[in-house]
Amino acid sequence: MADLVSHPDEVKVVSKRFGQGAVNIDRYLELDGYKAVQKALTMQPDEIINLVKNSGLRGRGGAGFNTGLKWSFVPKQSAKPKYILCNGDESEPGTCKDRLIFEHDPHAIIEGVMIAGLAVGAQTGYIYVRGEYRYLLEIVQKAIADAYAKGFLGKNIFDSGKTFDIYWHGGAGAYEVGEESALMESLEGKRGIPRIRPPFPAVVGLWGGPTVINNAETLASVPHILLGGAEWYANLGSPKNGGTRLFCLSGNLNKPGVYELPMGYSLKKMIYEVGGGIPNGRKLKGVVPGGSSVAILTADEVNADVAMDFDAMLKAGSMLGSGGVVVLDDTACIVNFALRTIKFYKHESCGWCIPCREGTDWLQKTLIRFHSGGGVKKDIDNMYYLAENMLGRTFCPLGDAAAMPVIAFVKKFRQEFEDHLDGKPCPFAKHSGAQQSPVMA
Amino acid sequence: MKFSDKFEKRFTEMLAHYPTPRSVLVPTLLYAQDEVGYLSDEVIAELANRLSLTELDVRNVISYYSMLTTKPRGKFNVQVCTNIACMLRGGEELMEHCEQKLGIGNKGTTADGVFTLEEVECIGACSWAPAVQVNYDFHENLTPAKLDKVLDECRKRIG
Ligand SMILES: Cc1cc2nc3c(=O)[nH]c(=O)nc-3n(C[C@H](O)[C@H](O)[C@H](O)COP(=O)(O)O)c2cc1C
Numbered sequence: 001m002a003d004l005v006s007h008p009d010e011v012k013v014v015s016k017r018f019g020q021g022a023v024n025i026d027r028y029l030e031l032d033g034y035k036a037v038q039k040a041l042t043m044q045p046d047e048i049i050n051l052v053k054n055s056g057l058r059g060r061g062g063a064g065f066n067t068g069l070k071w072s073f074v075p076k077q078s079a080k081p082k083y084i085l086c087n088g089d090e091s092e093p094g095t096c097k098d099r100l101i102f103e104h105d106p107h108a109i110i111e112g113v114m115i116a117g118l119a120v121g122a123q124t125g126y127i128y129v130r131g132e133y134r135y136l137l138e139i140v141q142k143a144i145a146d147a148y149a150k151g152f153l154g155k156n157i158f159d160s161g162k163t164f165d166i167y168w169h170g171g172a173g174a175y176e177v178g179e180e181s182a183l184m185e186s187l188e189g190k191r192g193i194p195r196i197r198p199p200f201p202a203v204v205g206l207w208g209g210p211t212v213i214n215n216a217e218t219l220a221s222v223p224h225i226l227l228g229g230a231e232w233y234a235n236l237g238s239p240k241n242g243g244t245r246l247f248c249l250s251g252n253l254n255k256p257g258v259y260e261l262p263m264g265y266s267l268k269k270m271i272y273e274v275g276g277g278i279p280n281g282r283k284l285k286g287v288v289p290g291g292s293s294v295a296i297l298t299a300d301e302v303n304a305d306v307a308m309d310f311d312a313m314l315k316a317g318s319m320l321g322s323g324g325v326v327v328l329d330d331t332a333c334i335v336n337f338a339l340r341t342i343k344f345y346k347h348e349s350c351g352w353c354i355p356c357r358e359g360t361d362w363l364q365k366t367l368i369r370f371h372s373g374g375g376v377k378k379d380i381d382n383m384y385y386l387a388e389n390m391l392g393r394t395f396c397p398l399g400d401a402a403a404m405p406v407i408a409f410v411k412k413f414r415q416e417f418e419d420h421l422d423g424k425p426c427p428f429a430k431h432s433g434a435q436q437s438p439v440m441a
Numbered sequence: 442m443k444f445s446d447k448f449e450k451r452f453t454e455m456l457a458h459y460p461t462p463r464s465v466l467v468p469t470l471l472y473a474q475d476e477v478g479y480l481s482d483e484v485i486a487e488l489a490n491r492l493s494l495t496e497l498d499v500r501n502v503i504s505y506y507s508m509l510t511t512k513p514r515g516k517f518n519v520q521v522c523t524n525i526a527c528m529l530r531g532g533e534e535l536m537e538h539c540e541q542k543l544g545i546g547n548k549g550t551t552a553d554g555v556f557t558l559e560e561v562e563c564i565g566a567c568s569w570a571p572a573v574q575v576n577y578d579f580h581e582n583l584t585p586a587k588l589d590k591v592l593d594e595c596r597k598r599i600g
């Protein structure tokens with residue numbers, strides 16, 4: 001459904017089968033499908049884990065944790081069953097990539113779940129798809145059924161004597177459920193309230209059993225690593241950041257879209273070349289480089305050229321996050337953008353812990369008043385102070401996700417906040433997104 | 442309480458997928474809502490009974506998930522994303538346009554029960570913004586004129 005784009009700098013690994021009809025299991029088989037899991041069946045669990053570890057694959061859900069290392073935390077012996085849980089809750093504003101994998105290559109996710117299962121000794125996997133993605137849930141349901149029909153799932157898979165089952169699961173609208181411990185609560189039929197850690201899911205997860213939780217793109221990358229090798233995958237990216245990643249380019253760009261680029265690709269090139277630059281002769285104001293939770297980078301910071309990998313982004317004071325790259329031109333009002341961002345976190349906060357519940361509420365109240373001309377000078381410092389005090393003090397990282405962008409907006413665009421003081425109308429009010437951005441046909 | 446055969450088949454199948462029956466709750470609530478239109482007292486009582494939960498337990502879960510509703514909605518739920526990527530490309534203007542055209546505000550339903558309007562958070566269509574979901578269908582790269590066409594089609598479908 002969603003349009004595909006392409007650019008010569010792309011290196012297609014996860015997106016290799018997009019547009020190739022691979023939802024059909026026979027077509028998927030023609031395109032090297034289910035070869036990786038058969039290879040995994042000939043390997044020792046530790047061999048699989050080391051291969052994935054050495055490939056430098058890091059979690060595509062946001063935190064960027066080394067995937068092989070995460071798998072190695074699962075205890076070898078466990079009285080309770082172990083589980084693999086694929087996180088397809090994709091709800092971080094700016095992020096729309098897992099959707100394409102589910103739509104075009106669902107069997108790659110199934111294969112990734114199976115390989116993860118073989119690596120940690122699990123026999124059951126769940127694929128959780130957000131409730132809004134109903135058409136994708138139907139694709140996943142069919143893909144699982146087709147895999148069972150071929151005997152790829154169930155008992156004695158590929159004559160190995162091993163059993164592996166995969167089940168689908170649908171959400172019903174909640175960003176917070178994307179957080180791994182809330183995801184497990186949701187799958188167990190409860191409100192998505194996060195769990196305290198430790199114990200970590202790798203030790204105590206679903207129904208108390210050791211559980212590996214990975215993002216859909218992470219899991220879809222695994223079969224390619226098994227077939228291509230750790231070295232090949234690692235060399236596609238930058239040091240300690242193996243492979244490629246789906247970057248979701250959005251906002252004020254000439255050619256928004258989801259592009260697969262090597263880890264460490266230049267952010268500047270991503271915007272001016274891959275994304276086709278800023279429309280209507282406008283100038284770049286800033287980029288939110290990793291979904292709405294991360295600190296904005298100013299045009300100067302972007303133009304100084306930063307590499308899009310986990311470590312370089314952290315060094316630049318932001319985060320690579322979820323792969324959502326949101327571009328703002330100089331007609332965008334940062335105060336209004338901050339307000340929209342915080343409205344989201346206020347809405348999605350599960351209310352379980354006070355700093356997050358009250359913090360997001362106060363930030364929203366202040367920003368609403370501030371943007372409509374009722375701001376006073378000390379609001380600016382108060383918002384900053386409030387956000388700083390949320391950091392690291394919440395039960396799960398949703399509080400951080402709300403605080404980090406606010407801190408950056410205030411710190412980097414203080415002048416814009418001051419321009420809204422003394423009852424002045426929003427200086428950007430006459431420019432609206434609708435008038436300024438060309439909408440693609 | 443009668444659900445469709447498809448619903449019942451799926452429900453039975455799902456129960457076998459988990460060690461605890463309660464795990465089927467969230468997806469089942471959404472499927473039930475799709476059939477009945479909303480989560481009525483009757484639906485809640487029925488599912489609570491089937492899963493050996495209290496009605497309060499079920500209501501607690503319902504109130505957490507944004508797609509679940511205990512109030513009837515219009516036939517077409519028009520969900521306009523105004524989150525950041527859509528906002529930068531006219532999402533807020535689309536929302537205003539819908540409010541004017543349909544004569545209702547956020548979460549309102551037209552008097553004829555055809556449309557409900559809802560401002561929603563990111564629906565995963567950021568690279569094709571601005572985007573709107575009508576029930577489960579995505580409509581992307583929208584302008585007010587294109588959205589008008591979508592809404593007119595909806596009206597035609599109910600004749
Ligand atoms: C509030 C919040 C929302 C999250 N949403 C998602 C999500 O929608 N999808 C996802 O894969 N990870 C999400 N994460 C990250 C998960 O907690 C988890 O780290 C991830 O699924 C692990 O997979 P990975 O190692 O493959 O990245 C979220 C985290 C937080 C704190």
Ligand code: FES
Nearest residue numbers: 522527563566567
């Ligand atoms: S921000 Fe509107 S779909 Fe993501």
